[in-house]
Amino acid sequence: MKLEVTESSGMASLAWNSRLESFLDLVRSRRATRHFQPEPVPQHLLDAVLEAARWAPSGFNLQPTHFVVVTNAAVKAKLYPACMKQRQVMEAGATVVFTGDRHVVDNHFERVLQQDRAAGAINSAYEQLLRRAVPLSFNRGPLGIGWLWKALVGKMVQRFIPIPSIQAIHKDYWLAKQVCLSAMVFMLAAEAAGLATCPMEGFGEYQVRQALGIPSSQTVVLVVAVGYADNSAAKKTRLPLDGLVHRDHW
Numbered sequence: 127m128k129l130e131v132t133e134s135s136g137m138a139s140l141a142w143n144s145r146l147e148s149f150l151d152l153v154r155s156r157r158a159t160r161h162f163q164p165e166p167v168p169q170h171l172l173d174a175v176l177e178a179a180r181w182a183p184s185g186f187n188l189q190p191t192h193f194v195v196v197t198n199a200a201v202k203a204k205l206y207p208a209c210m211k212q213r214q215v216m217e218a219g220a221t222v223v224f225t226g227d228r229h230v231v232d233n234h235f236e237r238v239l240q241q242d243r244a245a246g247a248i249n250s251a252y253e254q255l256l257r258r259a260v261p262l263s264f265n266r267g268p269l270g271i272g273w274l275w276k277a278l279v280g281k282m283v284q285r286f287i288p289i290p291s292i293q294a295i296h297k298d299y300w301l302a303k304q305v306c307l308s309a310m311v312f313m314l315a316a317e318a319a320g321l322a323t324c325p326m327e328g329f330g331e332y333q334v335r336q337a338l339g340i341p342s343s344q345t346v347v348l349v350v351a352v353g354y355a356d357n358s359a360a361k362k363t364r365l366p367l368d369g370l371v372h373r374d375h376w
C-alpha cells in the first residue's frame with residue numbers, strides 16, 4: 127500500500143489509496159452514541175463484530191480479553207445502576223463488558239504456544255524465548271510476593287538497561303492496554319456493520335462484577351454499548367496533529 131503526497135498540497139490532498147480512504151471514513155464516522163433505537167442487534171452481526179475483536183493484537187499473543195455480552199432486558203436492568211444509570215445501557219440492543227484475565231498466563235500461555243506451534247506461527251527459538259520472558263514478566267513467585275524483588279531490581283536496572291513495564295507489578299495497566307485494543311477493534315467493526323457504539327468507563331467495577339457474576343480474577347476495563355443509533359447529529363472535533371506529533375524528537 128503506497129501513499130503519494132503531492133508537494134504543493136501536502137497532507138490535505140494525499141492521492142488516497144482507496145482502502146485507506148474508506149478506513150479513514152469509517153474512523154471519522156464513529157461517534158460515541160448516547161441514544162439508541164430499541165431494536166436488538168442481530169446475532170450474526172454481533173458475532174461478526176466479536177470475531178473482529180478476537181483478532182486484536184495482544185502482548186505475547188496471550189489474548190487476555192473476555193467479552194460479557196448483555197442483551198437480556200432483566201440483566202441490562204441490573205447492569206444499568208452499576209454503570210451510573212447511563213441510558214445507553216438500557217437503550218442499546220447490547221452492552222458488552224470487556225474484561226481482562228488476571229490469570230491469563232495460567233489459562234492461555236500453553237494453549238497459545240501449542241496452537242501457534244501447530245500453525246507454524248512460531249519457531250522453536252521464539253518459543254524458547256517466550257518460555258523465558260513470560261514467566262519472568264508475569265510470575266509473582268511464592269506467596270505472591272515475587273513482584274517485590276522484581277519491582278526493586280526493575281527500578282535499579284531500568285536506568286541502565288531498557289526494560290518494559292513488568293506485568294507482575296503492573297498487571298492492571300498491562301490488561302487495560304490489551305483489552306482496550308480489542309474494544310477499539312470491536313467499535314470500528316461495529317461501525318463497519320452499521321452499528322453505533324458508546325465506550326464507557328463510567329461504572330463501578332465492584333457493582334458490574336456483582337451484576338454479571340464476573341469473577342474477581344477478571345479486571346473490568348471497559349463497557350461498550352452497541353446498537354442502532356437514534357440520532358444522526360452527533361458531532362465531535364479533534365485537535366490538529368500539529369502539537370501532538372513529535373518527529374524524531376519530542
Ligand SMILES: Cc1cc2nc3c(=O)[nH]c(=O)nc-3n(C[C@H](O)[C@H](O)[C@H](O)COP(=O)(O)O)c2cc1C
Pocket residue numbers: 156157158159160212324325326327328329361362
Ligand atoms: C475510555 C473511554 C471512556 C469513556 N467513558 C464514557 C462514559 O462513561 N460515558 C459516556 O457517555 N461517554 C464515554 N466516553 C466517550 C467519550 O466522551 C467520547 O469518546 C469523546 O467525547 C469523543 O467523542 P467521539 O467518540 O464521538 O468522537 C468514553 C470514551 C473513552 C475512550
